[in-house]
Amino acid sequence: MHRIGNLKALRERLSAMNVSAIIIPTNDPHFGEYTQDHYKVREWLSGFNGSAGTLVVTLKDAALWTDSRYFVQAAAQLQGSSIKLMRMKMEGTPSISQWILQQYPEGELVAIDRSLFSYSEYEALCSDLAPCKVQLIDDIFDGLWEGRPQLKFNPIIWLDRKYTGESSRSKHERITRALGLQDERFAYIVAMCDEVAWLCNIRGTDIEYNPLPQSYAIITNAAIHLFADLGSISDEVKAHLLNDGVELHPYSSFSELLAQLPAGTIRIASKSRTTVRDYMAMDAPGVRILEDPIRGGAVNYYKSIKNNWEKDGFCKAFLADGIAWCKVLKFIDDNLAAGNALNEWEIGEKFAQFRREDSNYRGESFEPIVAFGPAGALPHYSATKESSQIVGKNSFLLMDTGAHYIFGTTDTTRTIPVGELSQAQRRHYTLVLKGMIRLSMACFPKNTRGSQLDILARGPLFNDGAMYFHGTGHGIGHYLCVHEGPQSIRMEENPVTLEPGMVISNEPAVYIEGEYGIRTENVILVQEWKHNNVNEFYNFKTLTLVPVDLSPVEWDLLDAQESEWIRKYNLHVYETLVPHLAEEHAQWMREKYLG
């Protein structure tokens, strides 16, 4: 049990530092969805490799907090580790602070890595942990973790203006104006790698699924300052950057430079998106640190509103992806018809294989979900080569996959029937589709928030007493992260309004535990629709080009407009894809989806 040995070594280290506990999050200094392996300390120590979890090690005990998606997996992976599983949001589960205080009610030192917690998390911990005190530390795992992966810095890619549509110089000017700081000395801190990439028109391959270089930026009144591994920037890329007014700094000099900002410079940094390390580096007597004044964050907000080049790129990406999907769907159909055994993992691989046929493909945008039957009801199921199931009968095969192309990012879910379906299965399939169609057809006035539209997707399920426990829609980056903000379509209030140019997913679902999951996901673009003397209305354009299987539809659950919408959608997909398809694929599509 080498994991127990690792915990012991860690405890010795803590003792030597005079601290009684350490909190180990799932994070890096950039607050992204994925981190490099170098930061996967929690996984290394605990053995639990889910995407979310916080490990706490005290001198006396150890425990891991994770959410309901991972209860089963975490319980299995923690076996024999001596680490307790803490099931978040379940009755009786203490918070991290409560649990630490149970052990040290008199107050001891609790260590956190100053690079892995945001300043607002730090403030909350200071208050919740009292009388314990928070001890800020640097990374201590290099010496403990044998064979720890190094931080990777792969070559930085310059994204041509024909894809981005806007120079960094112009982005700098727009944001400076939006902040109202044209005539001030200011420093706007950018810690999220996707914001840096959008600002500087660069991409990378440092982080799995997110096509980003590990980097920071600071926007000042004079320029955009990029902090990246200078050795990973070719002369050609460097020339582009310098030509576009981007100044280059070593990745490691970011905090240092923050500490050297002149006192009179206005600092703008989000407490929840700046590490304790960087927030403190900026702080000094008499210094002003302002919160980002733009709802959702200035860079994040403007990044979410796609320009015409980006919109065109999305259309190309969905065309390329639609062709690949068509090939995968026919591949599945043919094999099932022939009675061949198909496994989930193999289908996931097929997506990547067919996508790779397009030279603009740049990789998957997230780990593909291919799940048959009951596995479809597990929200984060992911088949491995070893654990993959064979596609069975009389249930659904759910496939949620997406890709990066040089001109855009995709995310599509289709659920296809295999064998005979029950009436309940057909009903659920139709209600999910009805919700997807209703949201697709929505028209709404300017200043509408996503939470106002959410019921259009959920309503048909609600009226059947069904429900799904995730959002209906997330933003999608332009050859950037497949999940981005600040917009969303969820039940929870989000003050960000939906603006023309925003790209967002539309993915109602139903999960019947132990039986099946159904999700149908298109990606939609907010666009201007109609003006009159008092109102400006917007609606959605659907970008996804993957046909929807209509064989399970109970038509009397759709009204005339909804039925017409989905038939027209399949026809539109066919007509758009057919010039790019071999005749055998075209014919198969015609027969299967336009019949």
Added chain:
Amino acid sequence: MHRIGNLKALRERLSAMNVSAIIIPTNDPHFGEYTQDHYKVREWLSGFNGSAGTLVVTLKDAALWTDSRYFVQAAAQLQGSSIKLMRMKMEGTPSISQWILQQYPEGELVAIDRSLFSYSEYEALCSDLAPCKVQLIDDIFDGLWEGRPQLKFNPIIWLDRKYTGESSRSKHERITRALGLQDERFAYIVAMCDEVAWLCNIRGTDIEYNPLPQSYAIITNAAIHLFADLGSISDEVKAHLLNDGVELHPYSSFSELLAQLPAGTIRIASKSRTTVRDYMAMDAPGVRILEDPIRGGAVNYYKSIKNNWEKDGFCKAFLADGIAWCKVLKFIDDNLAAGNALNEWEIGEKFAQFRREDSNYRGESFEPIVAFGPAGALPHYSATKESSQIVGKNSFLLMDTGAHYIFGTTDTTRTIPVGELSQAQRRHYTLVLKGMIRLSMACFPKNTRGSQLDILARGPLFNDGAMYFHGTGHGIGHYLCVHEGPQSIRMEENPVTLEPGMVISNEPAVYIEGEYGIRTENVILVQEWKHNNVNEFYNFKTLTLVPVDLSPVEWDLLDAQESEWIRKYNLHVYETLVPHLAEEHAQWMREKYLG
């Protein structure tokens, strides 16, 4: 122009007090929708009698701020008064503070009546008016306003337990528990007359349309303290109150008693619902004034959740009102068929006349709106005996009226076709109805907010590029105010969730300026619908019992479920009302609505 004389006298008074301006709101110390005539200083000084407006008089100038509903009316009524009209939310209109500062940029004293502004309004003014200073004054108009109406204190009515369903003692206990203050000395301030009335199970006739006594309350750990005119409380009512643990105090002693609260007592008062006078009276060094910890306000929130007695009462009220509506609708039908001229005001009177036939009737719950043709598009049109129009042809007659009964309050809108309608008129009528039906049919999980459901009512209009600029639903009191909180169904976010027992209106509409207005309003009750192992679902029960005219409906705009819903609704209304109708009314209803 005696109004100019009044302004002159006021300015002399201001000069004598050394202040340069006074802000005169539309308010009384209780923050209700209606005030007694005694408080209508703005109307007396300006001549403008709309329901919303703020008058500012400086030594140099005078201006009145009002919103778009009243631009036309205010312009007419201010003619010759020397008072400028300030059109709120229009480009170029200064705020009150900006306008005062334009005249006194160096800073002067600006008077406000300490009893007519909330503490939060006062705080905002202090900040916005700087370098001017806010001077708190008492009412100065008794000496200026000749013949000013006295404050009325009519007899207080005790509402029997068979109507209220819960004693004041029990309400006291529930609220104390909800505040978590069972073991503390506290004082919870109640300034709103409807909250006082609900707490003490009393009603009154002091305020037009709101069946309330002018009163305050303080809830302490020991009792409910009622501040009312003791001379207006009969021995019988007094006995009920004392028996129910309510302690009586003179109305005028409220502020005084606040000033005498022991230092250790926790004060709970909403800054936005407590006058400057009372907030300051409570304040003292070392004293804690807490904001109400319950979302929407503790008393207000619990008042909004109706118990079984109140729900039964609402059903009785809508039955009684449905009978009256039926008689009015037949009266209109008969007269139009006979070619008789009908005027709007007369129809409004008919409602009161037919309602009065029920001995439980206690008056109208708001000024009836009866508006033909273009008048229906004016949001606050109200026909007077003198100005009333004759009901014409080929358009809509919109009627929005409600009543108080001893067991509940109603609010219903129906729009009926007169003559031949155009296709656009029929389409609009159907889309409004479709929105009303969609909201009526909604099912939704626990913890849903009104803003999530709003699009169900608006969506059909949005998809036609149409819109209405008011909320879809407001709470309704139980023989209390026809508009109450804290719940709502609006586009704007309101964190209050919809809970079983809440009563709320459902009133989508469309207004075509210069042509017609269409509004269809039912009142709906939130109720429990379905449980399963993960979810609790709610839906609505429709309380209103007034048939909907289906002759203008374009049936292809409704889906099968919607058509079925509205046909069943009319049948349900008929079957519920018929035992209480004379045969001629029953037959008319059968033929007109079930045909």
